[in-house]
Amino acid sequence: MLTRWLVFHVASGQSFFTGAACLIVAVGLSALARRPYLRILRNTLVFYGVTLIFLSATPLPPWFEILLVLASLSWVAGEAFRGRLPARVVLGLRVAVAILWAGAMLVEGPYHLAPTVPQLGRPILGIIGDSVTAGTNQSKVKTWPGVFANRHDVVVHDHSLAGANVASALRQANSVSSDELLVLLEIGGNDILGETTPAKFEAGLATLLSAVRRPGRVLVMLELPLPPTYNAYGRIQRRLARQYNALLVPKRVLLGVLQQQGMTVDSIHLSQAGHQNMANAIWAVLQGAYDEKPRRSR
Incomplete structure (x- = not known):
């Protein structure tokens, strides 16, 4: 039963939203990541988020995909070198990544809504x-x-x-x-x-x-x-x-x-x-x- 649900979740593209939400939560946890268990949780969310997004095969515009990848990699690098970067730079990367993934969810959302078919009487x-x-x-x-x-x-x-x-x-x-x-x-x-x-x-x-x-x-x-x-x-x-x-x-x-x-x-x-x-x-x-x-x- 769980396998059937997971296959549907991924193949329907709904896992894109789950994956994007995982990344946004991971960004939020970064501010508290000095605690070891929170770093582990953040990294786990990043791993599962990226996996779910990849498996969903969501057909975003190529330029948007590139922007998301570059911003996300910049954020990961910023967290890795947080001690060497100004705090405002790290904060800016976090905000930018969260906004971009939230925007991606808004862009993709309409494709998961049933279309409204106009009334045609009794069409063949x-x-x-x-x-x-x-x-x-x-x-x-x-x-x-x-x-x-x-x-x-x-x-x-x-x-x-x-x-x-x-x-x-x-x-x-x-x-x-x-x-x-x-x-x-x-x-x-x-x-x-x-x-x-x-x-x-x-x-x-x-x-x-x-x-x-x-x-x-x-x-x-x-x-x-x-x-x-x-x-x-x-x-x-x-x-x-x-x-x-x-x-x-x-x-x-x-x-x-x-x-x-x-x-x-x-x-x-x-x-x-x-x-x-x-x-x-x-x-x-x-x-x-x-x-x-x-x-x-x-």
């Missing part, structure tokens, strides 16, 4: 996805788009295809009709798990978003959970989401389904229970687009 939902949506040819499994459509009495066009990546999904985009005013993109996992370079990922995703964007259509995209050191893919996805006005769904939504016991058959592909829960999770994000009562033909 188009889905571009990979095997998380399309399934793995399990004959008795009803995939979540079908569950979503039946449960909420809405029209869903599922264009997803097992094995799809951002480049091959362009074929899916070309099959999206003009009356699909709400389009959800669950795509990119195969790029992360495969051999797609960041440059090819950016080119493919930009082409895909350009193909599906049109006046009056709302695009919603699931943010990708990232392994450590894969920050570049997250930066690309966030930048292109802003560029093409796509609403970005926090990665915790998908992970909240995948990390529950019994929701997958292989830790990635959904079981029948997983498809049921995925339909619930997507409805929680998209329900603002729909009227409260379905329009049934008489």
